[in-house]
Amino acid sequence: MFASLLLSAAVLAAGPADDAGAVPDGASPAERPNVLLILADDLGVEALGCYGGVSYETPNLDRLAAGGRRFEFCFSNPLCSPSRAELLTGREPLHNGIRRVIYDPKNHREFLDPAREQSVGNLFRDAGYATAAAGKWQLSFLTERDTPAGLGFERSQFWPIQIDGARTSRYAEPSFWGDRPDGTRGGWSVPGGYGPDGYNAFVRGQIDRAQAAGQPFFIYYAMLLPHFPWEPTPGSEDPLKRTASLASSDHGDMKYFPDMVAYMDRLVGRTLDHLERTGALENTVVVFLGDNGCQQGIISERRIDGPHGPRTVTVNGGKGTLTDAGTHVPLIISWPGTIPAGVDDGLVEFSDVLPTLADLCDLPTPRNPINGVSFADRLGVPGMPERPDRDWVHIQDKAQRQVRSRTHMLNERGQFRPVVPPGSKPAPPLSEPLSPELQAERDRLAAALKAVETFDGP
Known part of the structure; x- marks a missing residue:
């Protein structure tokens, strides 16, 4: 199992790493590490055991965290399309144009435009990497604007939200869009199949393709799980059934959510095992994130440390808030033998991932100004340039915007409130007049909110 290699990363925590893991300046593609960027769909921190979650089984991700770097304070946007666009471009929704979820082709004409935006896929492809992407796109309607190649992904397979105006299934008897086995591109369905299994097989196939060609790879694996509809997974006592995935009247049964989280974890383990069997794991940077919090109504238990010792709190999913x-x-983030095991308690937002990967893999500077700040120097990899640490993150849903520090939040309406412990109800806005210390914090966050709005480059 891949845990054997992760132990070597844990050993590094006992002492300094040497220069063997650093990417040399001007490195050729063959000298650069592979990158596997995994994004789960609707997964807050409370769902994983390594973050204190006690409601679900996540042994593979827990082992990945134990051998790599776990970030305590990473923040996304509250819904999928804005988070995905920010992750891939390093740019806030205000600047990349994706401020809301893309799901209705009749009313939503937004898409992540390759003519205007440059993605992390473009950077890796132009640096000589084999690039691929799979799972959930939701940055364009693929049957109308098949944009992954323009954004740097040489090969891709995604779940199409609709085909010929009809909603499709992402799980049982799934629909696919992208590179078919026969070399053509378009849509198809797999009666008797299970969508997440198909995308996982595609990802493993792209690892093999890159290795056969002697190229490093960058793969964006945007998992479908554990987003609704909540349905049985393979191996369940209940039969799989085909469900239109965006049917608002039927989100499925929440009783299947634990099995879907467990199956998501199993697919991560399957991919990591494949990397180990092919000899690629030790030279692969694996990044795992969730695109936003768990769906509202999902109730989870989380064990956290408090001032009086550990305690268990109940967390109600807050997706969309x-x-x-x-x-x-x-x-x-894991890079066995290079990134020492540990926990980082600094702030991170999704725009930071692109510049961090660019530092780790010696990629060229993006042509567009990016909002992200690299945190590669916090990973313990030798030779990484020092960057300023974040003291706030920016979050957006349509016209709603918010900046959050470790202690306070300020939104576009001027509401200023304290951060509350996990499982607590949001605090009411603080009333005027504020103490000098609180007024200084509010002013600092107001300046940050304005800075994101007016940003045009560093």
Whole structure:
């Protein structure tokens, strides 16, 4: 199992790493590490055991965290399309144009435009990497604007939200869009199949393709799980059934959510095992995140440390809200033998991932100004340039915007409130007059909110 290699990363925590893991300046593609960027769908920190979650089984991700770097305070946008666009471009929704969820082709004409935006896929492809992407796109309607190649992904397979105006199934008897086995591109369905299994097989196949060609790879694995509809997974006592995935009247049964989280974890383990069997794991940077918090109505238990010792709190999923329950997501980064095991308690937002990977892999500077700040120097990898640490993150849903520090939040309406412990109800806005210390914090966050709005480059 891949845990054998992760132990070597844990050993590094006992002493300094040497220069063998650093990427040399001007490195050729063959000298650069592979990158596997995994994004789960609707997964807050409370769902993983490594973050204190006690409601679900996540042994593979827990082992990944134990051998790598776990980030305590990573924040996304509260819904999928804005988070995905920010992750891939390093740019806030205000600047990349994706401020809401893309799901209705009749009313939503937004898409992540390759003519205007440059993605992390473009950077890796132009640096000589084999690039691929799979799972959930939701940055364009693929049957109308098949944009992954323009954004740097040489090969891709995604779940199409609709085909010929009909909603499709992402799980049982799934529909696919992208590179078919026969070399053509378009849509198809797999009667008797299970969507997440198909995308996982595609990802493993792209690892093999890159290795056969002698190229490093960058793979964006945007998992479908554990987003609704909540349905049985393979191996369940209940039969799989085909469900239109965006049917608002039927989100399935929440009783299947634990099995879907467990199956998501199993697919991560399957991919990591494949990396180990092919000899690629030790030279692969694995990044795992959730795109936003768990769906509202999902109730989870989480064990946290408090001033009087550990305690268990109940967390109600907050997807779609600017609360921590909607935006506080897991971030785990592993590079066995190079990144020492540990926990980072600094602030991170999704725009930071692109510049961090660019530093780790010696990629060229993006052509567009990015909002992200690299945290590669916090990973313990030798030779990484020092960057300023964040003291706030920006979160957006349509016109709603918020900046959050470790202690306070300020939104676009001027509401200023304290951050509350996990499982607590949001605090009411603080009333005027504020103490000098609180007024200084509010002023600092107001300046940050304005800075994001007016940003045009560093």
